[in-house]
Amino acid sequence: MITGLQLSLPICILAAVLFWTNSAGVFIPNLTEACYRCLCHVSTRCLTSHECTAGYCGPFNISRVYWIDAGKVTLPEDDSNRNHAWEDCARNYYCSKRIIEGYLEKFGKDCNGDGVTNCFDYMMINGNGGYGCTAPLNRSENGRRWLARYEECRHSLE
Numbered sequence: 028m029i030t031g032l033q034l035s036l037p038i039c040i041l042a043a044v045l046f047w048t049n050s051a052g053v054f055i056p057n058l059t060e061a062c063y064r065c066l067c068h069v070s071t072r073c074l075t076s077h078e079c080t081a082g083y084c085g086p087f088n089i090s091r092v093y094w095i096d097a098g099k100v101t102l103p104e105d106d107s108n109r110n111h112a113w114e115d116c117a118r119n120y121y122c123s124k125r126i127i128e129g130y131l132e133k134f135g136k137d138c139n140g141d142g143v144t145n146c147f148d149y150m151m152i153n154g155n156g157g158y159g160c161t162a163p164l165n166r167s168e169n170g171r172r173w174l175a176r177y178e179e180c181r182h183s184l185e
């Protein structure tokens with residue numbers, strides 16, 4: 028006979044596998060590989076050869092402040108106190124995805140208030156910064172460029 032207790036353990040494990048898939052155990056809805064690609068496209072057209080310009084590095088064009096807020100993610104075996112650790116992670120597509128993930132674990136929310144938390148909200152967070160993500164992006168030149176690029180990859184999210 029199967030008791031409630033015997034059932035609950037596999038269910039907990041299943042729930043953990045389904046919902047707590049990232050390193051910090053925070054569920055970030057709709058942060059799919061296609062969404063990472065789209066965020067990357069919006070930032071630099073996902074220019075993987077991009078090193079650093081004006082303090083922004085890698086295909087997601089990440090700043091040091093963003094990296095700090097994201098929890099100082101580094102390449103495996105690297106030390107976050109090393110001077111160039113943040114740039115080296117930001118310039119690597121896989122490592123920089125973990126920076127984005129760390130940032131969204133902290134700031135992910137429904138920025139445009141449409142009732143869903145999806146890639147568009149994550150783009151707003153990257154564009155406006157996590158603390159003021161609700162500002163419409165169409166108010167600035169830069170924001171309008173981001174919106175136009177988002178349109179180019181939006182279809183890949185469905």
Ligand SMILES: *[C@@H]1O[C@H](CO)[C@@H](O)[C@H](O)[C@H]1NC(C)=O
Nearest residue numbers: 070071074077080081083088
């Ligand atoms: C990275 O962001 C900075 C600041 O917004 C911008 O000037 C620069 O053009 C961006 N780099 C790329 C490769 O898009």
Ligand SMILES: *[C@@H]1O[C@H](CO)[C@@H](O)[C@H](O)[C@H]1NC(C)=O
Nearest residue numbers: 056057137142143144145146
């Ligand atoms: C994820 O996105 C889909 C499609 O936009 C949406 O239906 C769903 O509610 C979103 N999940 C959350 C938790 O907002």
Ligand SMILES: *[C@@H]1O[C@H](CO)[C@@H](O)[C@H](O)[C@H]1NC(C)=O
Nearest residue numbers: 139162163164165166167171
């Ligand atoms: C900007 O977007 C908001 C809502 O997304 C809209 O109400 C407003 O008319 C837009 N403004 C411009 C200048 O396009």
